[in-house]
Amino acid sequence: MDEPRREVSDYEDAAQMHNRCRTRAMAGSTIELLICSIAYGRNRQIFTTDRDFRRYVPGVKLHVAVV
Numbered sequence: 001m002d003e004p005r006r007e008v009s010d011y012e013d014a015a016q017m018h019n020r021c022r023t024r025a026m027a028g029s030t031i032e033l034l035i036c037s038i039a040y041g042r043n044r045q046i047f048t049t050d051r052d053f054r055r056y057v058p059g060v061k062l063h064v065a066v067v
Contacts, residue, residue, distance in 0.1 A: 009041070010034065010037050010038050010041060011034065011037075013037040013040070013041060014030070014033040014034040014036070014037035015033075017033045017036055017037060017056060017057060018030070018033050021033070021055075021056060026055055026056070028052065028056050032050075032052070032053065032056065033056060035053075036056050036057040036060055039057075039060050039061070040057055040059060040060050044061070045060075045061040045062070045063060046060055046061070046062050046063070047063045047065065048062065048063070048064060048065070049064065049065045051064055
């Protein structure tokens, strides 16, 4: 399996998402927002049990597993 690409723009987009969350009094972890940035930028889906992802980036395709 190939190593995933890491681009500066992924980190910049994650930082912008972080700033938008902070202005709305939401706190997302660095890793969560980086996952959102990569998924959004590459039109990918996120599979998670964490419903907070829905608040971070409304445009991300999210599948929340109910446990």
